[in-house]
Amino acid sequence: RIAYVNGRYVPHGEASVHVEDRGFQFADGVYEVVTVVGGKLADEEGHLARLGRSLGELQIPWPVKPAVLKVIMREVVRRNGAQNALLYIQVNRGVAPRDFRFPANPRPSLVLTCRRTKFQTARQLAEGVPCVTVPDIRWLRRDIKSVALLAQVLAKQKAVEAGAFEAWQVDPDGTVTEGSSSNAWIVTADGVLVTRPASNLILNGITRQSILRLAGELGIPFEERPFTVEEAYAAREAFISSASTFALPVTRLDGRSIGDGTPGPLCRKLRQAYMEYVGSPDPV
Ligand code: PLP
Structure with a gap:
């Protein structure tokens, strides 16, 4: 395995920062996980855009230009001979004597690793x-990765x-925020x-x-709104989404069956549509 650290491709076992x-x-850093499916990078532009947003919110400069990062991403995938893999990208504010204040002239560190996965x-x-x-015990800037x-x-x-496979975090008002590393979805009894x-x-x-874009294209009715745990218990379907799970059916929540306890058709349809969009067959 080969990793990338601050300008160098190094054996994974030797990859380190100060x-x-x-x-x-x-x-003091942000990250992205981009999946490689059948040798293709899934949703690369979206992940790079979000990386830029996370960096901007924390006033961390890009360590390299996005176009250069794209080259590094491909090179890490190539050097690892990866067909199905998780490409991990992390940018930290950089090395500086320990002090809460931002350092005057930060040189952000950039690390990429690649791990094959099924x-x-x-x-x-x-x-x-x-x-x-x-309970969701996180801070109030969960929009920053x-x-x-x-x-x-x-x-x-x-x-x-x-x-269980995943934890759905719940805010004090009883609404589900999201999974620990995924977004949460339900389908109501009316099919929304x-x-x-x-x-x-x-x-x-x-x-x-x-x-959401694919649901729109497929004519699936959707609503972006908070939903409660009770509503999730009563849902016809539930699923999670993330770079590594795509759309993955959730058939039990807190030990209760969701719908008839089997994966639902909307999740299947959206997962299939996502794979078509990525341009590779479902690796699972
Ligand atoms: N929500 C949280 C808290 C996450 O950590 C992740 C991904 O790791 C997601 C949602 C899903 O995001 P994405 O689809 O960009 O992987």
Whole structure:
């Protein structure tokens, strides 16, 4: 495996940043995960646009121009011979003596790694996955794809301990915000696709945005609005979306069956449409 660190392609085992990198000291950095499906980068433009937005919100300069980053992304994929993989990109504010204030002349660090993956198992796709709800204990800038992920780490661990695949985080008003590393969707009894609108309270998933566009093209009725846990229990279908899960059916929530307990047709249709958009067959 080959990684990229600040201008060099290095063996994965030797890829490292300095202990005074602000990513390490303060989680002062942002990231993106772009999937490689059948050798193709999925939703590359969307992920680069969001990276630019996250950097802008934190006033971190681009470490290299986006066009150069695209070349590096392809080179990392090529050097890893990856057909189905997760390409991870992280930008930190850079190395500076530990001080909360921004350093005067930051030299942001750029790291890319690539890991081959099968995404999900065929069984997970065929049967759907269980989720559990947990309180959303995160900060109020969830729209920034920050590497400060401790709340999501704790949420995912709760899911694992409950035998679930993902944790749906719930705000104090009882509405579902999103998964620990995915966006949350339901289909109402009337067949309306519902997902929370983009705001500071969720990360606006790139896969989410593509799925909404595809739903529009397919004539599937949808609403961007918050929904409650109760509404999710009563949904006809539920699913999650992310770069690595695409659209993955959720068939149990907190131990209750969603709909008839099997993956629903809208999730299947949207997953298929997403794969057609990416231009590769479903890898699962
Ligand atoms: N929400 C959160 C909190 C995430 O961490 C992620 C991805 O990791 C998503 C949503 C899905 O975003 P995307 O579709 O861009 O992968």
